[in-house]
Amino acid sequence: MSELVQKLRENQNLTDEEFKVILSCVDYDEELKQNADAVRREHYGNKVYIRGLIEFTNYCKNNCYYCGIRRDNRNLSRYRLTEEEILECCREGYELGFRTFVLQGGEDPYFTDKVVCSIVAEIHKNYPDCAITLSIGEKSYESYLAYFQAGAERYLLRHETANPEHYGKLHPSEMSCQNRQRCLFDLKKIGYQVGAGIMVGSPHQTLDNMIEDLRFLQKLQPQMIGIGPFLSHQDTPFRDEQNGTLELTLRLLSVLRLLFPKVLLPATTALGTVHPLGREKGLQAGANVIMPNLSPTSVRKKYMLYDNKICTGDESAQCRQCTELRVSGIGYEVVTDRGDAKDFAK
Ligand code: SAM
């Protein structure tokens, strides 16, 4: 084994210079992948956890330059699911074996804390054996606390980039890197299992930025890390920007598995969009989570974060079955338990 990969696996760390080498060079990819898979098997065997994703609103008050559902996109028909529709997604998901529901949406002022808490509490009451994950953006400490007390236990909020200058190139000035990071530390303090992450190959991203992201993740110590390639959307300011690549995303997944052996690492929809076998390759490179879509088919095309997003025409049952086939096809096994982070002290 090369010294660099061995050092990363044994020490769960490298110097900035060493990270630079490993992240910019194709030569280590095969070895990184094999070691990442071995480490993932040490902790999780061949298990793949599934999370049912419910995209419940595409209204957003933010205007992130990369995002297809940003406020200024007028070519988009907007929707919100009702509480009943969300519960119906959960009912269907429960029957399909999901024990985690991820409620994701734009930052939609219609969903006040009171409304969010009522939805979370209702899901919690009906499905006490399930984990509820929220992914609804930047809120105050008090709001996060209220959702937690209502029954939400996990929160996904990608930090997007740890570098303030880079952050400023991806977001309008009313948004800040500092507030995003404040949110993540607040969530941890409250007791959530937290997911951070980035888009790989986002416009203006440098290798140094990615190393800063790794250092930020080391500081935060999240239970989950969501990464996927940046993919352009035709109705955003980044319509002409280059997409992130499969190769770099897989390389980073493997590095993350070696840096954070027990982390929950999804093979994302964006990875499946950039390559037909992207999610399978992601699992083989160290990922251990898949998030099939549970949103009603009628709204899926409207939650178009980037062009050509996959799985927008399928019923939930089809997505579930497709996941099963893809995962078992490469020798892993879908498990239907809650799949909490290992060693997470509640
Ligand atoms: N509003 C919530 C938030 O800000 O965290 C959740 C929804 S937001 C659409 C979820 C994630 O989608 C973002 O954190 C971002 O990384 C990702 N995303 C948005 N646009 C994307 C694009 N064009 N390509 C790849 N990922 C994208």
Ligand code: FES
């Ligand atoms: Fe709000 Fe993308 S700009 S979810």
